Amino acid sequence: MTGGVWILAEQLAGRLQRVSFELLTRGIKLARQRACPLGAIVFGQGVAANDLQALIDCGADRVVVFDAGPLEHFQVEPYAACMLEVIERYQPEILIAGATTLGRTLMPYVAIKANAGLTADCTGLDIEPQTNNLLQTRPAIGGNIMATIKTPNHRPQMATVRPHSTPPAPRQAGRTGEIIKLDMAFERLTSRVQREAFEANPDKINLADADVIVAVGRGIKKAQNLPLIYELAEALGAAVGASRDVVDRGWLSYPHQIGLSGQTVSPQLYIAIGVSGTIQHIAGMQTAKTIVAINRDPEANIFKLADMGIVGDLFEVVPALIEKIKT
Amino acid sequence: MEKRIIVCIKQTPDTRSVKMDEATGTVIREGVPAIVNPLDLYAIEAALNLRESYGGEITAVSMGPAKAIEALREAISMGIDNGVLLCDGAFAGSDTWATSYALAGAIKHLGGVDIILCGERATDGDTGQVGPGIAAWLDLPVATYVSTIETIEKKTCRLRRCVETGYETLTAKLPVVVTVVKEVSNPRLPTLRGKQRARQVDIPILTADDLKLDKSKLGLQGSPTRVVKIVKPKITRKTTLLTVKNEATLDQATGALAAFITETCK
Ligand SMILES: Cc1cc2nc3c(=O)[nH]c(=O)nc-3n(C[C@H](O)[C@H](O)[C@H](O)COP(=O)(O)OP(=O)(O)OC[C@H]3O[C@@H](n4cnc5c(N)ncnc54)[C@H](O)[C@@H]3O)c2cc1C
Numbered sequence A: 001m002t003g004g005v006w007i008l009a010e011q012l013a014g015r016l017q018r019v020s021f022e023l024l025t026r027g028i029k030l031a032r033q034r035a036c037p038l039g040a041i042v043f044g045q046g047v048a049a050n051d052l053q054a055l056i057d058c059g060a061d062r063v064v065v066f067d068a069g070p071l072e073h074f075q076v077e078p079y080a081a082c083m084l085e086v087i088e089r090y091q092p093e094i095l096i097a098g099a100t101t102l103g104r105t106l107m108p109y110v111a112i113k114a115n116a117g118l119t120a121d122c123t124g125l126d127i128e129p130q131t132n133n134l135l136q137t138r139p140a141i142g143g144n145i146m147a148t149i150k151t152p153n154h155r156p157q158m159a160t161v162r163p164h165s166t167p168p169a170p171r172q173a174g175r176t177g178e179i180i181k182l183d184m185a186f187e188r189l190t191s192r193v194q195r196e197a198f199e200a201n202p203d204k205i206n207l208a209d210a211d212v213i214v215a216v217g218r219g220i221k222k223a224q225n226l227p228l229i230y231e232l233a234e235a236l237g238a239a240v241g242a243s244r245d246v247v248d249r250g251w252l253s254y255p256h257q258i259g260l261s262g263q264t265v266s267p268q269l270y271i272a273i274g275v276s277g278t279i280q281h282i283a284g285m286q287t288a289k290t291i292v293a294i295n296r297d298p299e300a301n302i303f304k305l306a307d308m309g310i311v312g313d314l315f316e317v318v319p320a321l322i323e324k325i326k327t
Numbered sequence B: 001m002e003k004r005i006i007v008c009i010k011q012t013p014d015t016r017s018v019k020m021d022e023a024t025g026t027v028i029r030e031g032v033p034a035i036v037n038p039l040d041l042y043a044i045e046a047a048l049n050l051r052e053s054y055g056g057e058i059t060a061v062s063m064g065p066a067k068a069i070e071a072l073r074e075a076i077s078m079g080i081d082n083g084v085l086l087c088d089g090a091f092a093g094s095d096t097w098a099t100s101y102a103l104a105g106a107i108k109h110l111g112g113v114d115i116i117l118c119g120e121r122a123t124d125g126d127t128g129q130v131g132p133g134i135a136a137w138l139d140l141p142v143a144t145y146v147s148t149i150e151t152i153e154k155k156t157c158r159l160r161r162c163v164e165t166g167y168e169t170l171t172a173k174l175p176v177v178v179t180v181v182k183e184v185s186n187p188r189l190p191t192l193r194g195k196q197r198a199r200q201v202d203i204p205i206l207t208a209d210d211l212k213l214d215k216s217k218l219g220l221q222g223s224p225t226r227v228v229k230i231v232k233p234k235i236t237r238k239t240t241l242l243t244v245k246n247e248a249t250l251d252q253a254t255g256a257l258a259a260f261i262t263e264t265c266k
């Protein structure tokens, strides 16, 4: 059976990542609208059997797995070879992946080779009723506009979807589906880029994965004041992000930076502390579900975006807030 | 061990001054200053650093309207050796698929390159697709989100790549396409001498025919994707603003905020 809606499930160290289940949420809706099956694609080595079954439990009708040593870590060439094999074999109508460092590398590479259109970093996906085309909505020009894009004449219609822009699909009782293992010729799994080593971020910062982010700006005044921010983040189980000024001053490392020249995030809750909310900062966080700001300047631009804001000195407000949250 | 380096740069509207036509929901481009995509400055600086360490020659390539030659002149004023502009009505309306086809054609035309550098993404289109796209058209390896170019040997290079959970160390065979993030370099300002040179230097303008490109793969007609609607996002947030003036308002405000946060985190 060919056609259908497909998602690329991402794994890390053999375990499926949350974004895979968010993509299922998107896929379930689209497959229902198109009355077609939903497929999931997995590349990796020794991916846990439970996780493959979880894709079915959460909405996939079939799961296609390539399991091989060279697929343990993402490399564009072998991953693309496998993806192109799936495209050739199943001729997906729609193929979506996370707008992650993996998805945003693999998908454009594959889209060229597959002669397919690709829309990056979508926050909305829908089917156009008359034509059955995929409508892909995404922020552009630093979030100043929302553009809706379609791919009328090329298949698959490919899109990357911003992580956290939808909740993960829940398990449903009694679902069944097919797990299909495919092999790839060894020579097509070679890569001209090799991963020699990996260094994990020290304080486990993974902004992309965080539900709650506490972002700190220049209002914190010096690196020595950062423990205050970490204390709040810890109380909330949040990751710590930063404005560019904080990173450029060396108070926090680059992986913390949010904005135009840093990361783009869409957490459930974004707490901006001593951040003015410049257009370049906002470009990286305005799709957060809920935004809260603490700033002593009532005119600070960040308040225009915030659901709730406190006008006050962060050195008074944050300690009082931590105490309230802890009790 | 001189290296041939190509940097792809795009001229973009300065997003700081982008205005919207509220009535039509479109972007007003007239009168908006055009700049070198700020994220391409990191690629330019990375190229200059490589030339300082290894020697070689850097060519900046841009596709765009005639005015985009300004972007190339700016790159040259920072120290880039040569510029090439792809300018042809046939390119107008190209999406990233068609843009990367044209740029790949230009890179082939220039011949014999070791490293092709791109910015992480262009701040107008915001896709980050062109770099990997060029690699696919040229069938070259690609490393994205590169934060350090550690060393370059005769046939390989060593890179650090910034991903969600940390940094990967990669080795890549040359030639390779590398897209860089801000951490890779600290862009210098143009010098006076550079500016003088930029004014004088001859920047060839190439058309689709010069590059022997297939016109059915270019422009609007060659682009798989179509923009069908543009709207200004409505800000639907209703801001509750609490002001701290004394102990009592501090207590009230933080109490309300803590309750709000706890509710949201549920
Ligand atoms: C090409 C380019 C790319 C960029 N990319 C990014 C990016 O990715 N991310 C980014 O963040 N920026 C980026 N910027 C920089 C951006 O323009 C701003 O410089 C930056 O966002 C400002 O950071 P900030 O809000 O921490 O500092 P400021 O703008 O200085 O704001 C500090 C805020 O703290 C408040 N404050 C001070 N003291 C206190 C206190 N005691 N209590 C409460 N509030 C206090 C002040 O009222 C002020 O609003 C970029 C700029 C350019 C040109």
Ligand SMILES: Nc1ncnc2c1ncn2[C@@H]1O[C@H](COP(=O)(O)O)[C@@H](O)[C@H]1O
Residues within 6 Å of the ligand: B008, B009, B010, B011, B037, B039, B040, B043, B061, B062, B063, B064, B096, B099, B103, B117, B118, B119, B120, B121, B122, B123, B125, B126, B127, B128, B129, B130, B131
């Ligand atoms: N028209 C263009 N001319 C030259 N380089 C470009 C062009 N468009 C994109 N690029 C390069 O590709 C990168 C990613 O662009 P984009 O995919 O449009 O976000 C940019 O940072 C540039 O390095």
